Amino acid sequence: MLYALTGFLAGILGGMGMGGGTLLIPLLTLLFNCGQHSAQAMNLVSFIPMAIIALIIHLKNKYVKFDNILLIILPGLVSCFFGSYIAKSVGGALLKRLFGGFLIILSIIQFVLGLKNVKSSKEEKE
Amino acid sequence: MKNRKKINKKRVFLSIVCGVSAGIANGIFGGGGGMIIVPMLTFLLGYKEKNSHATAILIILPLSILSCLLYSSFAPLSLNLFLPVLIGVTIGGVAGAYLLAGLSSKWIVIIFSIVMLGAGVKLLVF
Numbered sequence: 001m002l003y004a005l006t007g008f009l010a011g012i013l014g015g016m017g018m019g020g021g022t023l024l025i026p027l028l029t030l031l032f033n034c035g036q037h038s039a040q041a042m043n044l045v046s047f048i049p050m051a052i053i054a055l056i057i058h059l060k061n062k063y064v065k066f067d068n069i070l071l072i073i074l075p076g077l078v079s080c081f082f083g084s085y086i087a088k089s090v091g092g093a094l095l096k097r098l099f100g101g102f103l104i105i106l107s108i109i110q111f112v113l114g115l116k117n118v119k120s121s122k123e124e125k126e
Numbered sequence: 127m128k129n130r131k132k133i134n135k136k137r138v139f140l141s142i143v144c145g146v147s148a149g150i151a152n153g154i155f156g157g158g159g160g161m162i163i164v165p166m167l168t169f170l171l172g173y174k175e176k177n178s179h180a181t182a183i184l185i186i187l188p189l190s191i192l193s194c195l196l197y198s199s200f201a202p203l204s205l206n207l208f209l210p211v212l213i214g215v216t217i218g219g220v221a222g223a224y225l226l227a228g229l230s231s232k233w234i235v236i237i238f239s240i241v242m243l244g245a246g247v248k249l250l251v252f
Contacts, residue, residue, distance in 0.1 A: 003207055007214025013238065014215070015222020022157040024215065026245040034207065040156025041201035042208065044194045046215040047157075051187045054223070055180075063180035065173060071141035076149035076189050083153015084196040099155055100249025106161050107242035113165060114235035 006031060007046065014050070021047055026103065029096060036092040036099060140170045145185070152189045156197065159186050 006027050014021030024043045028034040034042070058064050087095060144166045152159035160182050167178040 001210045004210035004214035007211035007216075008218035008221075009214075011215035011218020011220075012222035012225065013218075015219035015225070021215070022155075022161065023242065023245065024211075025155075025157060026249055028207075028211070030245070030248065032207075035201070037197065037201035038203055038207075041194065041197040041203055042211055043157045044152075044190045044197060045203070045208070046212055047190045048187070048194070049212070049216050050219040051183050051190070053220075055183045055187060058180035058183060061180075063176050064184050065177045065181045068137060068141040069181075069184070071138055072145035072148075072185055073188055074145065075142045076145035076152070076185060077192055079146045079149025080153040080189050080192045080196065083150045083155075084193055085153075087154050087156070087197070088200045097250050100246045100251070102151075102155050102158060103242050103246030104250065105246075106158055107239040107246055109161065109165065110235060110242065111239035114239060117235065 003032070011046070011050070014047075022103070022106065025099065036096045037087065040087065040095075040099075137171065144170065148182075148185055149189055152186065152193050153196070156193060159189060 007024065010021055010024035010027055013023055021043060024046060025036075025039045028039040028042060029036055055064070090098065144163055147166060148159040148163040151157075151162050163185060164178045164182045167173040167181060168175060173181065
């Protein structure tokens with residue numbers, strides 16, 4: 001099924017740890033004419049099983065830091081209410097455009113960080 | 127004694143900022159929270175890269191679950207779409223995690239940001 005293939009593609013990118021999962025949303029809306037809200041919901045759901053597996057591994061390796069963790073998560077949970085309320089109130093078409101803008105911002109962040117990584121690894125070689 | 131109190135206040139504030147940013151992104155856009163919070167953990171809270179990525183998952187997971195539940199009231203997901211995509215993403219995620227070990231991720235991030243930029247522009251403009 002084409003749906004599974006799309007998911008697979010987004011999953012690979014996400015699995016490589018570069019937020020590729022977020023690409024699932026435009027893939028669904030652009031390729032399958034999925035509604036923006038549904039595509040976003042799909043992305044949220046898809047994240048969960050993999051996150052649980054990854055988290056177990058990270059916890060085992062002790063990579064997770066717990067300092068002030070509640071200070072991060074609790075305000076985050078509250079913000080989810082606000083965020084999803086906004087998503088709900090904004091129409092699908094507008095949300096799509098806003099999401100597009102968001103992707104652009106994210107791509108710039110990714111790009112800058114990517115350049116930084118490339119630079120620092122070049123310096124390592126020298 | 128005074129110094130210690132000052133530093134703690136700053137970290138408390140930054141932690142909350144991180145949480146709110148991730149929560150808002152997660153709530154409004156159903157994704158991208160990870161891509162925002164990883165650099166924030168690294169640069170604002172001074173986490174090491176591995177810790178940032180791992181802790182980000184711990185943070186985003188409950189946020190995604192909450193957003194999922196909130197979205198379910200207004201974002202219908204047909205089983206037709208939901209199941210294959212979910213399976214695809216999970217398998218892709220595992221594949222991606224294995225691939226990550228072998229590939230030079232730095233250039234991939236650059237290419238990836240360009241793809242994202244393209245998708246973003248398409249959604250924003252068209």
